Amino acid sequence: MTPIHPIFLALALGLTAALPEAAQITITHVQGDTVLPAAPETVLVYDMATLDTLDALGVPVAGAPAGALPEALQGYGADIGTLFEPDLEAVNAAGPDLVIVGGRSAPKLADLSQIAPTIDMSLDRTDYLASAQARVTQLGEIFDKQDAAAAALADLDAQVADLQVAAADAGRVLVILTTGGRISAHGPGSRFGVVHDDFGFAPAATGMDTGTHGQSISFEFIRETNPDWLFVVDRDAAIGREGTAAAQLLDNDLVRTTTAWQQDQVVYLDAADWYLAGGGLSALQDSVTQLLTAAGDAS
Template sequence: MTLFSAAAFALAASAAFAQEITVTHAQGETVLPDTPAKVITFDIASLDTLDALGVEIIGLPGTNLPEYLSKYSGEDYLKVGTLFEPDYEAVAAAEPDLIIVAGRSSAAYPELARIAPTVDLSNDWADFEGSVKRNSQVLGEIFGKTAEIEEMIAEFDARKAEVQAAAADAGTGLVVLTSGGEVTAYGPGSRFGWIHETAGVAPAIEDVEAATHGDAISFEFILETNPDWLFVIDREAATAEGGAAAQAVLDNELVAQTTAWSQGQVVYIDPVRSYIVNGGLPALTYLIDQVGDALAE
């Protein structure tokens, strides 16, 4: 066999083993010719899951990384802009096999898809848990890690059942986000609705949107709602913008009269995993654990 024919045979054999992967995602379908080897992600939730799976990436945004993913801030990984503004030239120069966007970066999908195969793994607030699982399964399929993802989901479901059992007798809860000294409430079907829908905490208000019209709430509103539990996400702590801490914002005579405050049932939800990551399966498992641990105390 000549050198040329041997090379041709090897190429043909490689092509035969390569298997196209069709990925259905939030902005359509993307066909991958094979398992990607050079991955850039603009989605921290996907990075959360890929890291747990041991799947390497080559590039990501250079800001807003949580501490537990801090290794990706090192020089071994390309920095390709921000979550909102990709550096398209840097992305193109990296010649990735796959680009992942979601949520904050989803608007960049059309431009990034011109550079390389791109998938949008945005979460669905109306079915947050379901979308987190589906997006994890997509990543498992792409990288040949289906068994590992199903094991992670099984562990998550087992823990969820325990937390829901504890929540059944825990009373009502109100979820609030503090930002710039203001407080906003969230309920079922919102970005933080998983506290009700997945953890099983009964909402102190069924329709928060109707009650607040999406506006910031007053401390009188919190007192009138009088939740048994107050679940707090501190945006300043998540973004390191240096504003007033959530505990300082809420520490006043009105909130102090609520059952949640007087009984010491105020839970400061991990701000980075809930606000910045906001969707990876390992991150959601951590958050469910946090709620479960609080309810068990």
């Protein structure tokens, strides 16, 4: 065996040392710190708000659970399990540089982290709007879309400011969710509390359950509360379940006595924006626009 001349050995070692390591970044998220490639290319997303934001920013996404997607995001559907039960074999086969969870999928971070760097983009319901904006900014930084994120958030801030002005004089609002013929109400501090906490609409009722599922209510409750506005999220419409539509469910003698009904101030919120992709950039923009249009038309 011919020995390697020391000069050539030194040159080889020098070239090896000069080769740059793949650039990495450390991301601080809801469940800790995660190291990931500085420019992740193959990305799987198990959080609809994040997918909505990445779509708005023009970031390529390799896939998301097909069964959970709003219509506008159907093109990202992939056979990688569900939000609650990711298909770990499919994830491994996809070879992602980054997996993103949040909300419903957040408990699966540990399992997915065994396959690829995984971060949790869940929103903070106690500071919903600021939390959602922070996620947009952070995603812009991860994917080198800082300028697009900043511009979109500036526009959103301006719209929210206009909405807060309109909300101040709009009257009392009751936010309800309908599903399977049942109704729940969501007040300040709840999953839809952004209506009151950030957008500034006065609540028609206070002291309600702030849990994820809200407070179960009856038609009598709506009549007695007598809101000036009813903001309605039709969960069945959001998830494609057949059943009584919210508009049909609410069209009864008790609800028809309310100021909201008589003043034609029942607003059927975009169910996908509020129930599926709530907190995503496009969902926020669309939600603010819808409420601003409704409140502005009434003023």
